[in-house]
Amino acid sequence: MARTRTIRTETIVLRHQVFGEADRLLTLLTPNHGKVRAIAKGVRRPSSRKTGHLDLYMRSDVLLASGRNLYVVTQAQTIDAYRQLRENLVRSSYASCSIELLDSFTPDGEPNIDLYYLLEQMLSSISVSDNLSIIMRHYELHLLEMVGFRPELEFCVGDNKPIQPENQFFDALAGGVLCPQCGSGKSNVMPVSMDTLRLMRFLQRNNYSSINNLSVRSKVAAEIEKIQLHYISIQLERQLKSVDFLDRVRRLDINSFDKIISPTQAVNRFEQ
Numbered sequence: 693m694a695r696t697r698t699i700r701t702e703t704i705v706l707r708h709q710v711f712g713e714a715d716r717l718l719t720l721l722t723p724n725h726g727k728v729r730a731i732a733k734g735v736r737r738p739s740s741r742k743t744g745h746l747d748l749y750m751r752s753d754v755l756l757a758s759g760r761n762l763y764v765v766t767q768a769q770t771i772d773a774y775r776q777l778r779e780n781l782v783r784s785s786y787a788s789c790s791i792e793l794l795d796s797f798t799p800d801g802e803p804n805i806d807l808y809y810l811l812e813q814m815l816s817s818i819s820v821s822d823n824l825s826i827i828m829r830h831y832e833l834h835l836l837e838m839v840g841f842r843p844e845l846e847f848c849v850g851d852n853k854p855i856q857p858e859n860q861f862f863d864a865l866a867g868g869v870l871c872p873q874c875g876s877g878k879s880n881v882m883p884v885s886m887d888t889l890r891l892m893r894f895l896q897r898n899n900y901s902s903i904n905n906l907s908v909r910s911k912v913a914a915e916i917e918k919i920q921l922h923y924i925s926i927q928l929e930r931q932l933k934s935v936d937f938l939d940r941v942r943r944l945d946i947n948s949f950d951k952i953i954s955p956t957q958a959v960n961r962f963e964q
């Protein structure tokens with residue numbers, strides 16, 4: 693049996709799934725311990741004191757007892773339930789997208805305080821603002837930067853020359869903007885207008901307070917969405933491949949003390 697220690701932390705519930713008779717297996721994002729998995733025992737019983745404090749997207753203060761592979765939630769108290777977000781289908785689908793994006797780019801157990809507060813601000817913002825698509829684009833760019841996939845928007849990724857104020861191309865695989873000389877005739881690149889590029893740079897450089905009231909023409913809003921979603925899907929594929937590779941490398945080392953085991957095995961082990 694592994695040693696048990698207890699941590700008190702605030703957390704945002706990224707995912708939850710039914711586990712056993714009355715429990716849930718939670719994926720939690722914390723500021724100082726990164727993304728962790730935790731069992732909330734008995735939480736699906738209405739009588740549980742934790743019920744209602746560990747719902748999806750909820751920001752809560754929790755007490756976690758750590759086993760070797762999984763935490764167990766021993767106490768939970770809501771900090772912010774983001775009620776307006778829960779009661780509106782459009783807002784809650786923006787919440788799902790932002791959480792899914794963060795979840796896909798973050799490995800377990802790697803602390804990233806900035807990322808935690810980015811998500812916290814995102815959930816607060818989309819609860820109240822009506823500028824949802826621009827807030828989403830801003831969130832995407834800042835998340836990408838925090839996980840090491842910042843797109844290059846100032847210099848051509850082909851020849852490294854400064855980008856001139858004219859329409860350009862965007863090369864998602866190369867990770868940024870391509871000048872007309874490098875981009876024209878090249879396959880798998882997308883045209884990007886100077887207006888859209890300027891907007892991307894503005895969102896990349898500025899914090900949330902400067903973009904909340906920004907109004908953007910629908911043509912530019914459509915173009916930036918198309919480019920960023922394409923970029924994310926290409927980078928995510930690379931990210932997933934590298935995670936998969938790491939996973940396979942770990943599995944090869946079958947004699948290692950830290951070998952990967954399934955959550956079910958982990959729970960059994962914790963409870964032994």
Ligand SMILES: [Zn+2]
Pocket residue numbers: 848849850851852853870871872873874875
């Ligand atoms: Zn170039």
